[in-house]
Amino acid sequence: MTRSRQPTSRDVAALAGVSVATVSYVMNGRTDRRIPAETRDRVLEAAGRLAYAPNRSARSLRNRRTEQVCLVVGSIGVPAYDQLAQDIHDRADDAGYGVLTIVVNSPARAAKAVELLQQRIADGAVIAPDIRFLDGAELTGLARGGLPMVVMSNTAPPDGFDVVRAPQTPACDAAFDHLFATGRRRVAFVGHRYEVDDPSTSERLTAYLAALGRHDAEPDPSLVVTGADDRVAAYHAVTALLDRPDPPDAVFAASARAGVSAIWAARDAGADVPGELAVVGAGNLPESLITRPALSTVGPATEDDFTEVARLLFDRIDAGVPERGRELSDPWAFHPRGSS
Amino acid sequence: MTRSRQPTSRDVAALAGVSVATVSYVMNGRTDRRIPAETRDRVLEAAGRLAYAPNRSARSLRNRRTEQVCLVVGSIGVPAYDQLAQDIHDRADDAGYGVLTIVVNSPARAAKAVELLQQRIADGAVIAPDIRFLDGAELTGLARGGLPMVVMSNTAPPDGFDVVRAPQTPACDAAFDHLFATGRRRVAFVGHRYEVDDPSTSERLTAYLAALGRHDAEPDPSLVVTGADDRVAAYHAVTALLDRPDPPDAVFAASARAGVSAIWAARDAGADVPGELAVVGAGNLPESLITRPALSTVGPATEDDFTEVARLLFDRIDAGVPERGRELSDPWAFHPRGSS
DNA sequence: CTGTTAGCGCTTTCAG
DNA sequence: CTGAAAGCGCTAACAG
Numbered sequence: 072m073t074r075s076r077q078p079t080s081r082d083v084a085a086l087a088g089v090s091v092a093t094v095s096y097v098m099n100g101r102t103d104r105r106i107p108a109e110t111r112d113r114v115l116e117a118a119g120r121l122a123y124a125p126n127r128s129a130r131s132l133r134n135r136r137t138e139q140v141c142l143v144v145g146s147i148g149v150p151a152y153d154q155l156a157q158d159i160h161d162r163a164d165d166a167g168y169g170v171l172t173i174v175v176n177s178p179a180r181a182a183k184a185v186e187l188l189q190q191r192i193a194d195g196a197v198i199a200p201d202i203r204f205l206d207g208a209e210l211t212g213l214a215r216g217g218l219p220m221v222v223m224s225n226t227a228p229p230d231g232f233d234v235v236r237a238p239q240t241p242a243c244d245a246a247f248d249h250l251f252a253t254g255r256r257r258v259a260f261v262g263h264r265y266e267v268d269d270p271s272t273s274e275r276l277t278a279y280l281a282a283l284g285r286h287d288a289e290p291d292p293s294l295v296v297t298g299a300d301d302r303v304a305a306y307h308a309v310t311a312l313l314d315r316p317d318p319p320d321a322v323f324a325a326s327a328r329a330g331v332s333a334i335w336a337a338r339d340a341g342a343d344v345p346g347e348l349a350v351v352g353a354g355n356l357p358e359s360l361i362t363r364p365a366l367s368t369v370g371p372a373t374e375d376d377f378t379e380v381a382r383l384l385f386d387r388i389d390a391g392v393p394e395r396g397r398e399l400s401d402p403w404a405f406h407p408r409g410s411s
Numbered sequence: 412m413t414r415s416r417q418p419t420s421r422d423v424a425a426l427a428g429v430s431v432a433t434v435s436y437v438m439n440g441r442t443d444r445r446i447p448a449e450t451r452d453r454v455l456e457a458a459g460r461l462a463y464a465p466n467r468s469a470r471s472l473r474n475r476r477t478e479q480v481c482l483v484v485g486s487i488g489v490p491a492y493d494q495l496a497q498d499i500h501d502r503a504d505d506a507g508y509g510v511l512t513i514v515v516n517s518p519a520r521a522a523k524a525v526e527l528l529q530q531r532i533a534d535g536a537v538i539a540p541d542i543r544f545l546d547g548a549e550l551t552g553l554a555r556g557g558l559p560m561v562v563m564s565n566t567a568p569p570d571g572f573d574v575v576r577a578p579q580t581p582a583c584d585a586a587f588d589h590l591f592a593t594g595r596r597r598v599a600f601v602g603h604r605y606e607v608d609d610p611s612t613s614e615r616l617t618a619y620l621a622a623l624g625r626h627d628a629e630p631d632p633s634l635v636v637t638g639a640d641d642r643v644a645a646y647h648a649v650t651a652l653l654d655r656p657d658p659p660d661a662v663f664a665a666s667a668r669a670g671v672s673a674i675w676a677a678r679d680a681g682a683d684v685p686g687e688l689a690v691v692g693a694g695n696l697p698e699s700l701i702t703r704p705a706l707s708t709v710g711p712a713t714e715d716d717f718t719e720v721a722r723l724l725f726d727r728i729d730a731g732v733p734e735r736g737r738e739l740s741d742p743w744a745f746h747p748r749g750s751s
Numbered sequence: 752c753t754g755t756t757a758g759c760g761c762t763t764t765c766a767g
Numbered sequence: 768c769t770g771a772a773a774g775c776g777c778t779a780a781c782a783g
Contacts (some may be wrong), residue, residue, distance in 0.1 A: 129760035469776035
């Protein structure tokens with residue numbers, strides 16, 4: 072069965088015939104301590120034979136650092152976060168840090184994540200933009216507790232942490248104006264469940280409603296549907312919309328994946344895009360360029376790139392928690408392509 | 412700037428006028444210790460005022476448990492792992508555990524992950540199936556070091572850990588036999604980069620090559636291409652294949668996403684599916700049912716469900732590391748649909 | 752019912 | 768150049 076106990080530095084020291092201090096020096100490769108090669112080798116050999124690995128909890132407790140950063144995301148399998156994770160990982164590797172990812176997709180898990188962060192499971196954290204279960208106050212609380220953070224949010228003030236913003240409203244305004252300017256009157260909105268449930272939480276839906284007013288279009292609540300959360304739901308939502316006696320002449324999809332599905336739904340229904348149905352998606356998805364026609368989107372001005380977020384995090388870890396944080400902004404743009 | 416120091420149980424004890432032991436008892440809600448409500452409230456109030464959170468490293472060191480499990484995956488943004496992560500999270504929540512996700516997509520990160528696991532960053536781990544950078548020996552080493560694990564692998568023997576298998580070969584054989592039986596002679600293989608680089612690592616590609624032999628089909632190396640790693644690459648790969656003077660009459664895509672892209676590419680190229688091109692994908696993706704025609708696949712017999720994996724992990728954590736682990740198997744099946 | 756105290760395994764002064 | 772010893776923050780015997 073299981074080996075009785077993990078080997079400790081004491082075991083290694085005993086086997087190598089040195090003290091635990093020497094083991095520590097050798098294991099950490101400290102150059103300020105001049106350890107003779109012979110001693111060093113003896114220690115390393117003993118460590119190897121015992122398969123010794125310094126206990127992380129003990130080390131963190133003593134050093135008062137975990138050498139881990141935490142990436143808090145709202146879901147996985149969302150394209151933009153893959154890139155975010157990638158960029159954080161790359162930077163962390165350089166800094167000798169590990170990356171722990173915590174998925175927060177319910178209030179309970181949000182509470183748990185805050186607790187873990189407060190308990191110093193990591194030396195710093197990135198809070199991804201789709202966390203709806205954490206408000207600014209909680210984050211400020213964490214920051215005041217001494218945790219370096221960068222928060223991706225369009226609303227939270229940089230109170231104790233850095234914030235990077237990606238304002239969506241101007242781009243959405245441009246997209247809706249474009250749709251109305253080109254004669255669309257019945258614009259449907261295919262949103263995420265959370266935003267349709269509570270429009271005030273969504274820049275996109277807010278922009279949609281404002282555009283309706285601005286262009287004297289009659290709001291039709293039945294044109295606001297969910298489906299942006301996944302491809303299949305979006306396909307069905309748009310199919311149903313097109314199947315109505317009074318179908319929309321444009322669809323704004325709150326994700327790029329939903330936009331792609333919308334184009335496919337239209338094609339399968341025999342509706343010409345953009346002739347009979349204009350489609351706009353939200354987000355940056357390489358697939359937007361291979362649909363027929365190419366999908367118009369609102370999204371980041373350039374390709375997804377979060378290296379700046381990663382840089383900010385490690386700067387923040389080095390510098391400590393600020394009174395007021397830095398604020399970066401990278402507004403979305405409207406990228407008209409073939410579908411609108 | 413940053414608050415001088417995190418509050419400790421000593422600080423709380425001082426403020427509440429009790430000892431650290433009492434603080435510990437109260438914070439852990441221990442019912443075997445009968446603490447009067449008045450004392451309890453005083454402690455809780457002091458803790459609240461100081462925003463005290465017990466330090467996780469100290470607690471783990473003392474308890475010899477981290478109350479975390481680690482999910483080691485090869486990449487994120489892959490549909491099946493979203494479900495895996497979901498199921499692990501659900502089970503962990505029930506058990507009061509946290510979930511740390513580590514992404515291993517290079518040999519260096521594999522080494523780092525092993526190191527962290529060895530250092531007892533978690534009380535148990537699930538190793539997802541697409542980790543090509545960890546071999547059975549390393550995993551057995553970890554297990555012998557006392558780490559409860561469940562490994563999703565079709566090859567690693569259950570040596571010190573439980574293993575869950577999803578054998579693909581019979582389903583692939585059936586799919587290829589079906590393609591050849593229905594008259595396909597030029598079957599292309601759109602694979603992941605790693606498998607095309609080293610066919611011996613892939614059940615799918617091995618099955619493909621065997622089927623070629625079994626059906627006296629001339630192997631054409633130019634029909635084996637990469638692209639299964641992402642939708643856009645797959646689209647381009649299939650478009651290029653169809654653009655050849657001697658296009659294939661069938662495509663086996665090593666992922667379901669690639670299979671979906673293949674159907675799109677064919678439609679955009681004006682090639683009838685399945686008339687001119689049969690398409691089979693690998694994996695279980697709900698989208699398979701909404702393509703036109705529906706995508707035939709090889710994949711799990713039923714919907715993705717990893718609750719059993721999660722159960723196994725927590726059983727293993729309770730029971731300790733075994734000499735020889737349990738072995739579960741859930742073979743893939745061929746699901747013929749419209750596209751083949 | 753509550754406090755004192757001995758570690759968990761590690762790093763690091765400080766002496767030798 | 769190496770070792771003894773203190774202590775990171777917490778929990779749990781054990782004593783009062």
